[in-house]
Amino acid sequence: MKRNYGSSWPAVAGLTVLLIAFSACGGRTSLVIDADIAASGTTSGGASGSSANAGSGATNAGRGGSTAGGAAGLGGGGAGVAGSAGAPNPPALCAGPSLFETHEVVDVWSDPAGAFVRIEGKIFANAGKGWSVLTERKGGGVGGLTGFALGPLLFYGSFDSCGINLVERSGTSRCSGAAEPVHTHVVSDDLAHAVYGERVLVYDGVFWTQRGDALGANGEVGARQVWANENTLVVAARSGVYVARGNDQPVLQAELQPSDGSEPDFTAVWGFSDDALWVGNGKGELFEFDGKRWLRRRTAQAGECAQIRHLWGSQSQLFVASESQVFSMNSGMPSTILSLPCEEASRVWGLWGNSPQDVLIAYETGLSDSECGDIHLSHYDGTQLTPR
Amino acid sequence: MRLDFAVLVLAGAVSLACGSSAINSAAGGGAGTGGAGAAAGGASSGTGGSLSGDGGKAGATDPSTPPIDGRPERPAWNPPIQLGTPGWEDSTEPLCETHQGSTQAFSVWADERGVSAFFSTDCNELAEETCNGTRGSALQFNDGSGWKWLSQWGTTVPRLSGLPGKALVLTGSLDGKTGIFLLQDGKLTLSYPLDDAGQAKVFGAGPELAYATVGSDVMEYRAGKWKLLQTLPEPPLALWADEQTLAVVGGNQTFLVRSGDNGKLTQIADAPAGAYTAVWGFGADDLWAGNGVGQLVHYDGKAWTITESGSHDMTGSGITALWGDAGVVYFTTFTEFGRIDDKGVELLYARDPNAPPSEPYFSPQSLWGRSASEVFLTISDERFEQYACGSAFIVWFDGKEFHQF
Numbered sequence: 001m002k003r004n005y006g007s008s009w010p011a012v013a014g015l016t017v018l019l020i021a022f023s024a025c026g027g028r029t030s031l032v033i034d035a036d037i038a039a040s041g042t043t044s045g046g047a048s049g050s051s052a053n054a055g056s057g058a059t060n061a062g063r064g065g066s067t068a069g070g071a072a073g074l075g076g077g078g079a080g081v082a083g084s085a086g087a088p089n090p091p092a093l094c095a096g097p098s099l100f101e102t103h104e105v106v107d108v109w110s111d112p113a114g115a116f117v118r119i120e121g122k123i124f125a126n127a128g129k130g131w132s133v134l135t136e137r138k139g140g141g142v143g144g145l146t147g148f149a150l151g152p153l154l155f156y157g158s159f160d161s162c163g164i165n166l167v168e169r170s171g172t173s174r175c176s177g178a179a180e181p182v183h184t185h186v187v188s189d190d191l192a193h194a195v196y197g198e199r200v201l202v203y204d205g206v207f208w209t210q211r212g213d214a215l216g217a218n219g220e221v222g223a224r225q226v227w228a229n230e231n232t233l234v235v236a237a238r239s240g241v242y243v244a245r246g247n248d249q250p251v252l253q254a255e256l257q258p259s260d261g262s263e264p265d266f267t268a269v270w271g272f273s274d275d276a277l278w279v280g281n282g283k284g285e286l287f288e289f290d291g292k293r294w295l296r297r298r299t300a301q302a303g304e305c306a307q308i309r310h311l312w313g314s315q316s317q318l319f320v321a322s323e324s325q326v327f328s329m330n331s332g333m334p335s336t337i338l339s340l341p342c343e344e345a346s347r348v349w350g351l352w353g354n355s356p357q358d359v360l361i362a363y364e365t366g367l368s369d370s371e372c373g374d375i376h377l378s379h380y381d382g383t384q385l386t387p388r
Numbered sequence: 389m390r391l392d393f394a395v396l397v398l399a400g401a402v403s404l405a406c407g408s409s410a411i412n413s414a415a416g417g418g419a420g421t422g423g424a425g426a427a428a429g430g431a432s433s434g435t436g437g438s439l440s441g442d443g444g445k446a447g448a449t450d451p452s453t454p455p456i457d458g459r460p461e462r463p464a465w466n467p468p469i470q471l472g473t474p475g476w477e478d479s480t481e482p483l484c485e486t487h488q489g490s491t492q493a494f495s496v497w498a499d500e501r502g503v504s505a506f507f508s509t510d511c512n513e514l515a516e517e518t519c520n521g522t523r524g525s526a527l528q529f530n531d532g533s534g535w536k537w538l539s540q541w542g543t544t545v546p547r548l549s550g551l552p553g554k555a556l557v558l559t560g561s562l563d564g565k566t567g568i569f570l571l572q573d574g575k576l577t578l579s580y581p582l583d584d585a586g587q588a589k590v591f592g593a594g595p596e597l598a599y600a601t602v603g604s605d606v607m608e609y610r611a612g613k614w615k616l617l618q619t620l621p622e623p624p625l626a627l628w629a630d631e632q633t634l635a636v637v638g639g640n641q642t643f644l645v646r647s648g649d650n651g652k653l654t655q656i657a658d659a660p661a662g663a664y665t666a667v668w669g670f671g672a673d674d675l676w677a678g679n680g681v682g683q684l685v686h687y688d689g690k691a692w693t694i695t696e697s698g699s700h701d702m703t704g705s706g707i708t709a710l711w712g713d714a715g716v717v718y719f720t721t722f723t724e725f726g727r728i729d730d731k732g733v734e735l736l737y738a739r740d741p742n743a744p745p746s747e748p749y750f751s752p753q754s755l756w757g758r759s760a761s762e763v764f765l766t767i768s769d770e771r772f773e774q775y776a777c778g779s780a781f782i783v784w785f786d787g788k789e790f791h792q793f
Contacts, residue, residue: 138702160704162681163662175696178662178681179641194661199640201661207692208661210641218622 094131094372095119105157106349106375107144108362114169115388116153117350117362118145119375123155123167126388134171137161142182144350148189156181156194164194164208177201177208183225195223195235200250212249215242227269227277234277236266241279243289255294256287270311270318278318280308286320286329297332305342310351312359319359321351326361326380337380338363349375357382454537455522457486462775467767468750469737469783469790476503476784476793477532483793484777487526487540489519494753494766494780495548497556502531503756503764504538504556506548507780527556527571530793539576546585548754551592559588559600568600568614580607580614593629601627606636606653618653620644626667626677628710633672637664643687647672660685660692668710668717676717676728678707684719684728698733699724700741709755716760718785720752725765725785736785761787 095117107118114127116134123145125134135155143157153167157180164177164184179201181194190205198221202211215221215235222238235242235250240257241264242250256279257264265282275291284306286298300306305323312319318329319337326338326348338361340346345366353359359380367374379386465471465482474480485494489509497504505528511519526540527548546560546569555572557579562569567581568590582588582602590609592598598609599617601624606617624638634646636653641661644653664685666678673689682699684707685692697707697719705722712718716729723739739750748770757763763785773779783790 139704160702161699175681175683178660178679178683197640207658207694209658210661214621214640 095122095124095375096371096373102344103347103349103364103375104141105143106362106364107146108350108360108377109145109147109153109352110354110358110360111147111149112354113150115360115377116145116147117375117377118155119373121159123153125169127169134169135165135167135173137165143180144183146184146186148186148192151189154184154186154192156184177203179208182223185226185228187228187230191228191230193226193228193233195226195237197221197223199223200226200233200235212244212247215239215250215252224267225269227271229271229274232271232274232277234269234271234279236269236279236281238263238265240264241266241269241287243277245274253294268308268311268321270313272313272316276316278311278313280311280320282307284308284322297329298334303342309348312351312353314353314355317356319351319353319356321348321361323347326351326363328356337361337385338378340365345374353380360388361385454484454486454526454540455488455524457484457488457522457776457778459488459774459776459778462772462777465769465772465781465792467769467781467783467790467792468739471783472786472789472791474792476530476791479530479532479534479793481534482777483528483530483535483780483782485526485528485780486777487522487524488778489523491753491768491779493525493546493548494768496754496756496764496766496782497548497550498756498758498764499550499552500758501553502529503782504529504548504550505535505766505782506546506558508546525562527558538571547589549590549592549598551595551598554592554595557590557592557598559590560585579609587623589627591627591629593634594631597629597631599627599629599634601636606634617646620653625663625665628667628669628675630669630671633669635667635669635672635675635677637667637677639663643675643677645672645675656687658692659687660694663706665705666707666710666719668712670712670715676710676712678710678719680704680706682706682721684717684733695728695733697721697724697726697728698735698738699726700738702739702741702745708752711755711757711763713757713760718755718757718763720755720765722751723749725752725755763787765790 103120105118105120109116114125117124121137121139123134124131137155137159139158139160141158145153145155147153155165155167155173156163162175162178163180165173166176167173179194179196181196181201184192184194186192192203194201194208198214198216198218200211200215201208215223216239220239223235224238225236227234231246233244233250241253243253244250266279267282268280269278271277275289277289278286280286284298284301285296286308287294288297307323308320309323310321320327320329324340324342324346325336327334327336338348340348340363347364348361349364350362361378361380363376364374365376377388379388483505485507487507487509489511492510493506493508495506506525508525509523511523524540525546527538528535529538530536541562546558546562549557551557555570558569558571565578566583566585568579568588570577570579586603588600588602590598590600596611600607600609604620604623606620607614608617622639624636624642627634627636632647634653636644641659643656643659643664645656646653663680664677665680667675669675675687677685679685682697682701684695684697699721701721701723703722707719707721709720710717716727718727724735725737726733726735750767750769753766753768755765765783765785767781767783768779769781770779781792783792
């Protein structure tokens with residue numbers, strides 16, 4: 001059953017999954033509710049569904065029926081969202097029908113002034129008054145989206161033209177850098193970093209230039225992500241983790257090299273300070289640097305969706321996105337926020353927040369039967385997951 | 389001043405000195421430049437102008453004359469640029485290239501003796517291209533009196549450059565030999581053999597001084613000898629030099645400079661990120677580069693400036709060539725031609741960025757000049773591929789308007 005409720009946020013009961021897609025299609029807002037799709041699910045519990053509909057744990061990723069414990073997923077929290085009636089009706093964002101069978105780039109970024117979602121070559125923006133397309137570029141097979149707090153966005157990747165674009169909140173943009181990074185991280189208005197291949201770039205508020213020497217020979221590093229503050233820079237790469245202090249050249253972290261000689265395959269990085277760094281790898285392992293040494297905080301996970309795709313944190317609380325799950329690390333233990341089936345059509349794409357009580361998650365469900373496509377955004381307020 | 393480069397043409401024979409084979413140029417009547425008469429065999433009459441005016445020696449396999457062009461007569465050219473009075477100096481008949489097939493190279497180079505144009509085609513028979521056996525390469529020269537056919541080769545994508553006031557330089561494979569060739573006084577000499585000419589590029593800085601990039605190697609030619617200067621971590625994309633300075637640019641922010649006869653190429657600090665695809669200079673403290681996203685980057689010896697060229701090229705070519713004089717730098721992308729000077733950037737031709745990809749391309753192929761008001765531009769106009777003389781056109785820009793010649 002599918003009903004379009006326009007911009008209203010109905011209470012949902014029973015076996016219902018809210019699939020609220022980003023809606024910015026010509027100003028139209030839509031809310032599409034697919035009911036009963038959890039029929040095949042095996043979710044048990046819906047533990048975190050603290051809303052009035054928390055009991056409807058079956059909403060938790062019931063499609064795949066793979067959500068262990070039914071901790072949260074789209075269901076527990078999602079139902080809670082529906083239960084939060086009375087709040088202003090946020091217009092749903094509709095990215096439009098999925099044009100491709102598979103997505104290449106989806107990312108999310110936010111600051112106190114707004115939320116932004118990149119889907120392929122489009123940026124959707126919501127400054128509190130609804131979603132709209134902020135800008136669009138052709139190409140963009142790699143890269144992502146980030147931004148300067150209360151300033152322009154960084155729209156980067158392998159576009160047909162400029163690789164690093166500064167996009168103002170008005171939608172105007174200019175070419176900031178000619179390289180094509182796979183990841184960027186903003187420290188301040190006049191300090192940001194980007195990585196690609198074996199290179200680290202630094203932005204000084206005017207130009208992007210190469211930071212130091214290449215991390216290794218051409219083709220042998222495979223940088224994936226970068227995190228930095230004013231003093232420390234960390235790169236997660238296929239060949240390992242590199243850390244630099246001050247203006248020094250990044251140093252490969254020998255402790256994190258697998259003893260069996262296998263490829264380190266680090267995929268994500270986040271830091272809270274010089275001495276509180278986190279990295280994740282393709283096996284789902286998490287390592288923390290405590291100021292003295294690297295400590296394994298999560299062991300390798302079984303399954304094909306274990307890869308850590310994103311790390312983000314605030315106030316010492318780390319949020320982790322794997323291929324199919326989002327969880328936070330609380331006292332060393334993972335607490336599941338979202339769980340998707342481990343299948344090709346489902347994937348967590350992006351994770352960003354403004355505080356532990358204000359986290360956005362972009363994900364793909366494979367349910368593209370709506371005219372708004374199969375990319376979804378949910379908000380996590382510390383207890384509940386709310387489609388946005 | 390016009391020097392004696394024409395001797396090379398009129399001598400009538402270009403011989404390959406490094407080996408036993410000889411390459412004959414358009415001997416005698418082959419240089420029927422601008423002749424209004426019909427092409428050999430009558431195949432290419434009319435506006436295209438015959439380059440094989442003697443009419444008796446033409447043939448697709450005869451290296452001394454242009455191949456017969458059996459395509460229909462070329463209609464009047466109506467390019468998307470404003471053309472002024474046709475001709476250049478006393479040359480009035482437009483260039484005609486009779487090789488057919490997919491254009492592989494269409495290079496121009498000039499010095500005070502005249503303008504040389506190198507044209508090369510290949511034929512993709514698997515794609516059912518109809519080339520009528522006329523694939524190949526040809527070198528033509530114009531000293532201001534008209535285009536003269538120098539020679540043609542069975543060749544693979546060579547590049548044209550030159551030593552100012554001295555030899556023309558061809559890189560590629562010519563008749564089974566591969567490397568850097570010098571063409572001077574009627575002799576084609578294999579100056580530096582290579583296993584694979586690939587992307588080898590040569591920049592002549594003087595009559596006896598040139599630099600080349602061969603793969604990752606940077607070579608220097610001085611007083612008749614080549615030597616390896618330096619091997620770079622990765623193959624560069626472009627080079628420029630004068631007698632004091634060598635600049636080599638490439639991907640991953642590569643912007644190297646060498647000043648003086650000695651010393652190594654050194655990366656200029658804080659070069660803006662990107663891939664540099666073209667370079668020109670007026671000295672070590674006045675260097676220009678174009679990058680892969682169509683920006684023009686300037687280094688004044690201390691600081692960098694980035695200027696948007698205004699390019700909306702949708703092919704992703706970035707800046708494909710730079711040439712400059714007297715503070716003016718001309719640039720091309722695959723679909724644009726423009727210049728930058730102290731007054732700013734100006735696009736002198738730009739394909740409509742909203743034009744569908746299927747729309748035939750009018751694309752600058754090569755850029756060279758003799759002064760800021762005498763800039764030569766080879767152009768491929770795909771609308772004319774099926775006509776005599778094909779898609780190859782050459783114009784010169786006088787600083788205000790274009791002229792076909």
